[in-house]
Amino acid sequence: MPRNAENPALLGRLRERDQLDGLLRDVRAGHSRVLVLRGEAGAGKTALLDYLSEHPGGGRVVRAAGVEPESEIAYSTLQQLCAPLLGHLDRLAEPQRAALATAFGLSAGQPPQALLVGLAVLGLFAEAAAEQPLVCVVDDVQWLDRMSEVVLTFVARRLEAESVALIFAARRPGDEQLLRGLPELSVEGLPDAEARALLDSVLPGPVDARVRERIVAETHGNPLALLELPRGLTPAELAFGFGAQTAMPLASRMEEGFQRRIAALPPDTRRLLLAAAVEPVGDVTLLWRALQRLGVGPEAAAPAQAAGLVEFAARTRFRHPLVRSACWRSADAADLRDVHRALAEVTDPAQEPDRRAWHRAHAAAGPDEEVAGELERSAGRALSRGGRSAAATFLERAAELSPDPKPRAERALAAAQARFDAGAPARVPDLLAAAELGPLGPLQRARVERLRAQVAFALSQGRAAGPPLLAAARRLEELDLAAARETYLSALGAAVHAGRLGGDDLRHAAEAARGVPAGEDAAGLLLTGLTTWSLQGYATAVPQLRRALAALTTEEDPRLLWLAVPAAQLLWDDAAWQRLTEQAIRAARATGALALLPTALVLRAGALLPAGRFTDASDLLDEAAAIGQATGLPTPPSAALTLAAYRGREAPASDLIAATVRDADARGEGQLHGLAHFATAVLRNGSGRYQEAMRAARQVIAYEDPGVFAWALAELVEAATRAGEPAVAAEARERLAERTGVAATPWALGSQAVADALAGPAGKAEDCYHEAIERLTAAGQELHLSRARLLYGEWLRRANRRTDARTQLRTAHESFTAMGAEGFAERAGRELVATGETVRKRSPGVPAELTAQEAQIARLVAAGRTNPEIGTVLFLSPRTVEWHLRKVFAKLGIGSRRDLAAALRDGP
Template identity: 35%
Template structure:
């Protein structure tokens, strides 16, 4: 069996087997050179030994060798010399060349002649002679698979032959399962142990064959296969349409294809019934609780556990009290070989023995129940809600789905299906599954049903799938008003509906959407959840956050170290997104991303990626920001989260605007307007204005920048429930000053002071101080100077450099030339380091206006980082971005970004000029000048993309 269904043309595509293939290369080379030897491949079932034999055969054929093959067969295991006949059949025409003694012995052994049965040593000698005669024309490679299934006579003879190949141009490569007995004598032969694939290789193999698969399903399959190539390729076959399969719909034990059953079930069938029953109980328990299994075995008379260990199917770790199966698919094979009645009895026994452990008791009781049972369904729902509160969102949704299946037809089943649809969409990323579950809920109870759950699921789907803000808002408000239980803080659905309503209000971007939310939160009893209160104020209207609420927000951030719930981590991160505290959330957000990659809450992982991407942009880690955003956007596309793409695309567009890729930035803004307008998604429109404002400022188009910044929040006011006004505050002030709108700038500064914007974060304090310095010619700038120099304020390099550019230009106009040069030079250096070329050019123009002809302190090679120098030299040598990326283990996008930064540093405008520029700077050495002779136009210097 070849992993890819081919023997010669595709075997070189084996994933993760480079060391084994290298060993086979060396082995085949020695055989071709006349040094006969044997090599054994040993490993677990399905690990890919046959594929490696195919590889060896292909290598031998390519080297001009002749290949003879045989495979052990269970059905021929009792036929003497059956495997030997299979192996030697292509060269039996050479038998007459042997001596009469050897030819006669071989003919009798292979059933081609009559006579007394020859001794096996004589047969082995005859085989060696035949191989030697055949190899006179071309070297031979014997390929033997499934050694344990060889018939006894063939196995003994081939074992003798394998140790007598020295000096012949004949090699033998054979495969056997580790630990399985057989008649082939392995002693003294070289052995290559074929291990399971690494996590990275397993992922590559699975995704190469099944590229359309949700991350959670992929994680589940990787865990089940545990690096076994056959399992990785076969398990998805039984799951149907992987593009729409969700983790919550997968069975506890994955079904096996016939090929997998053949591999993993052979030993199980040979075991006594009591041993199989004990293994079934252990498999269905699934926790590896050795004490439980030992207690069951003791109550049944003992001995079964020892027999199970002797079969090598399980291992008992006495020190850790753990029972582990040799491979997870052995568990699946055990379950599949049992009947449904046997499984129900086993679950019932486990439920009885685990009565003191509520979660495990409820699950086994549910699995033991065949008919709908409201008591069991209610018990399982309680466990699901408890798991959701402690952060196990995936388990909770699985349990809710099972509770719905066990609910009698009617309102109970309908409500639980709706809750599963809502919570599944909300926390696990199974957004595309929601419509199907909602339709099942409607069919289960054609009446009004559980209005809040249904409304929550539909609103969430409308918001994230279609972006229909107004309909989602109306659905939720109507449901909250129509349900008396909507005041209970202990009702998880009520709380989740309010969180969904909060995001509807945010994306709507209109002040009139928020009062019903605050009213619903205030009505919660005994008190609203702390995080819900914090989020509704800090994220909704941060400019008016009271000192008390700001302290409560900081306290929520401080609790993240112990937080296990992905949803609460994300909500805390969202709460502080406009308060410049995302850096304090990094570790917790990274945990959410890891959890999502491992099969956890995908929607939370998407939001964590975008929050960290936003943080990386503001803190000057732009390459990391792009990588995070790209991953998040890929997940959005895979799961149908259209709305969530926009925060990610916002950061990507701001990066493009800062780097001077105006076409890309403005294109994104245009897409945002087209999408947001018919949906009345106001915040997306604000995103578009922000992008255009930043792009215009970089190009020096201050009129355009002013109109876009003012569209987010009018001059002279920080509009209520317009949090994005905090991010464009500096844009509006700077653009107003440059366009002669001094009154508007002063009014906007006054609005910031009225809200005490400077107390929210050190960055906002810098922004407000800078606004004061440039709007009031009589203002005392000592505080601004101190804030700029204050340690730690360089954590926002782009913002700081922008402030220094604006302030430096103001100082130049006020004839404070020396101070202006210092700020402008610092701004220029920061902009070049970030790759913000248009901003660096603005700073350079301001510097030239102070009488300094060049901006930076070094040019040529001296101005490049080591990595930039290496990339520039490879590009000058003619390598494409893709080739450079492969050589330096970078992405092509990263190479392109580096080149975009290199061109202006070298004072060139095209890739073709790289070689001369590097040669000139190399000859001249490091020049201590103030900058390159000229700056390239950013529209012309963008590196080529190959």
């Protein structure tokens, strides 16, 4: 088979080759580039990858391909790609080195999380490219194992300045999800002239010109189709194009053509092709040993090679992946089992235990406990490498092969748990149904119910998840008290998420949980506190919630973050809010916890907003969105909503609020309703549309959502006061005092002082403003402090104390502008103008010429972080961090890291 620039598949590919040549030039110039070649089967993607591999322009090429039999073996394609680069492994930081070695089975260790493996691969590529440009080629993306796909997509989105090219070949959209949004090159059919020339080279004789045109049209110029479909057909058979085949998809027709050619080969050659198709990595030595056991000699290879279906060199190489699939589909089931059995017998159980187990599983004609046990051990090894999806697949097959109903049910349940942990909840219900067919003990049945409820909550954090979680918790109560407490806590959390759309679910969950013996661990204390809040009210719950938050002093309970943060907000406890979100970020980054990190980033961003750190919060939200895009994990909208409202940009904020409400209705998440209305109240108060702010705030307080309920009372006091509704403002002030007096934190008391200044006795307003400014200053609440100054300045202006008003309004305006609270800045600016002062507009944040990523790196450097530390935080290689830093120095006109803080401080 030709593999050079004259390859027929490269006819008419000048545009594609020019783009690939440009990509290599960029890489040689020190840049990184990513490209997805996308086209249907046979379009010529592999030929273009061959061209790229054979013309690297001085760079090093490493190549791998997804293989369908390997698609459930964790990290199989990634290990194939990285194997030639492992000589650089020792240059990585110890956590990354250990993660990659464990993922590849080179050493034992804690199961690594995908993000940590991704950082390690990013660093490995960067270290290899430091010697010479690196070209990484990944073919047949549609058959990548899940972990390889996640890691390679993550790396693709973080490459910038490492002199690395990462090129994927994928079929049409739908074959994979994670590569969406990466730069693409569409590989279409050949132009008509080149398509005709290629067709003429394989036609068996003269064919009517109209028939030839029809064939070109039917194949859409697909090179492989033009080469393969006419094979074996006479001129008479070609007289009407491809006849009845035209109704079939093109790939199916090509595969059927390969099946015809395979069927014409001698029996031993067919068996040889089948064994080559089943053997996943192209190991020729292993293949010949297996064939020897099958009684097939080397001479059987000649007909297959002569037919252009396969070649045997250092590795087995099929003409096209469709040849491999045609071999499977044309094989008899008994022959397929025989081939798998032979491959299992020659696979080293010490070096490749998982591949051996997989072959044995496919060789089994019926239940086989020995093979099932071997698969179960393979699942354990997969879990030790972080391959939950692979573990689930091994366990599923182990369950199928289990002759005894009891271990079959246990393995199905374990497979269901592994699928859930792998982030594939939609595949869990069928496995749970299979588990329920076997004899399950009471504890196992409770686990089934609990997992089914967790799946419901993962798929929709709305009302539907609460009742099944509650039922599972009740069943667990007499079997596993710790698991029962945790499940009751999940049921309470689900009811909190359901909010106003959940009816009496919160009360029912709390009443059921109240009878569970209290635990002294963080989960037990949090359950007690939330149960008390639900049933006995805020004041009674405060001491218990404080105990629960105090117990969360280590990084051992990040799974509780989604409930602990609302508890901190309930208590107006900014110190706990900051501590909890900081430790969650540290834990997620240290372990690369994909399931936790997006939520941790969003909650941390929310914690930064009261301090006025909008830019830092926005950076974290961008990071969460990037991870979500790379992994498919959802990101909560909470911080993004609040940030949009405080920024005060009407159109984007309103669009986000409307989208959140639609999503809340669709998913049954009433808590999002409260959050959306709170964001509306903030947005309207910022722009001075007080009637609308009042209506929105009143919708929030119609239901007691944690956190935003009390905050909405504060918004309502301000909106009602300005809208001329003193009775509404007074009632909201009194209800707010019921919370703030019990919480008694500087933040709570400062917020209450603002409400008292607005809606309390007129003669005490100025003293209340002074108290609010003092307390909010002590609390570090820069955003709320600036709002207090704005309100005080407005009060002073209305009292005709313009000089005093200017002082407060100027400070508020400058602070709002610096943090990026545009709506409130404009409101403060209007008030300043009314006092007779001219307002100078200035831009917030860092110097405008810096990009968002450059600004983020500059801030981290100014804070004393090293390049490797910054790379870990931002998921970049240290070399990319240094590249950005050189650009920052040039733009700011400075020469060293120590000058950055001053340059950022003195920016516009």
